[in-house]
Amino acid sequence: MDGQNSKSTTIDDKMSCQPLSHHNTRNLLDSVDAFLFDCDGVIWKGDALIDGVPETLEKLRSMGKKLIFVTNNSTKSRKQYAKKFLSLGISVSEDEIFSSSFAAAMYLKVNQFPKEKKVYVIGEEGIGEELELAGFTSLGGPEDGKKTVHLKPNYLFEHDKNVGAVVVGLDQYINFYKLQYGTLCIRENPGCLFIATNRDAVGHLTDQQEWPGAGCMVAAICGTTQKEPIVVGKPSTFLMDFLLQKFNIPTSRMCMVGDRLDTDILFGQNAGCTTLLVLSGVTNMSDLQDSSNLIRPEYFTNQVSDIIRLL
């Protein structure tokens, strides 16, 4: 995190954090070829679309801007996300979606994880689906959600010695069985990787309140294994490096739009993107202005539709 801290301090020093206005929106659009959008709190909140999003995306596309959707939520695959977009009346191709479930699969692919090894999943459907699409064999996940442990003398909990990576993401069905399985793989299988989709403490799983995020399950495995994970979602730079290889656009010509300072905005800043905070999600004006907050976006505004409204 040292690099991140020094980076955010530098940015904090040199940048004023400006509200989006008629004047600077034009500058923003002129200086940027691609918009990276976080989803929850930016495009939708729970199952409800945020006002004015479809028109804004359409307008940006008509201006020739590339749109990329980057989400730390690992519970869905890219295919499932494309369906969710469609159900909300927005047409987005799978290729435009970068979820942390996909990032986990891509991390293994980029690092030539052997196809004969297996991946144990603490998480929901999205991770297993993406692993399978990338050609990997996974176990655990939803299948282990109802498994229980009955401790008795001489009981030995067996685990697959061919597991070479444990991927941990948000898991509503977390249980002692999965915690023991993942821990045994990491502690006992030589060289077994410990990959976290992300470390968000909480997330808006419902509109009404926040719920434990992947950071909860990841911390639990850190607690038993006393090891730190490789994080592939925001704010780690893995996903950005991957995006850079895929699209031919320099990060200086990208704008990261998000509702979280410590993941979205930090992610954008770490990569050298322009950053725009929207106040339609978890961060409010007083969080942004709080003296303890060192992460300052270049721009902030109420919601994404302001980009078009202010033009």
Add this chain to the structure above:
Amino acid sequence: MDGQNSKSTTIDDKMSCQPLSHHNTRNLLDSVDAFLFDCDGVIWKGDALIDGVPETLEKLRSMGKKLIFVTNNSTKSRKQYAKKFLSLGISVSEDEIFSSSFAAAMYLKVNQFPKEKKVYVIGEEGIGEELELAGFTSLGGPEDGKKTVHLKPNYLFEHDKNVGAVVVGLDQYINFYKLQYGTLCIRENPGCLFIATNRDAVGHLTDQQEWPGAGCMVAAICGTTQKEPIVVGKPSTFLMDFLLQKFNIPTSRMCMVGDRLDTDILFGQNAGCTTLLVLSGVTNMSDLQDSSNLIRPEYFTNQVSDIIRLL
């Protein structure tokens, strides 16, 4: 932990770590009025008594030594531990047992936790029993072990606003419901305490292997709340301060006997006790001699019965 680190460094500097021998065992017995024993890995392993323990305890009692049993395992109450001792053929009174479940209840009592407030438990039977014996009202624990969450739009997870403390210990029945309940209390109830019985990463829940310890569940709650707990079990000094008030023996006349360097031995050292590591539990000779290990007991030996055998 600063104090603990500086203390262990001092001890490390001035002490050689001696194997127990005929000569120094006599010195040890002469210099000590009370023995504090860890249980798992010292007295028993899972459900099996370790060789020679009953005779050793009997002999020490006949020499006028006070015996105190200190365990970080919070799943049982003191009453349940006394039963376990009896089932293994050892007669121990409840007053001689100090479990981290009891420590949690005593922490609240010593700090005058209001009786009209409630305690939410992530843990097993022992914690609720000790809280009740101390006059507190608890909820959660085993009762919430089968509860599930069904996320749907507009769903609001309700929690009791009268919860003033969340106690987290080892919980084989950990689930998303409990994680959300505990998190909401800590994040939303003003002044709500976050108490950890202990932070052991793993423990020998069965003879055959290690399982996630309280450190797993505690870390999960740290992950969502982004807060650090008050730890009442070993190696925190709360339990020792409590013991000191109860027994009229200076810590310099006590010997802590345990199988874990980072809890038992550190706990003894933090308090100024003589320390004896037994190799009948989780620590082996190479762990002790590893250059990365900074925690060195004054004495070490294979098992507690050596104390009498070497005399």
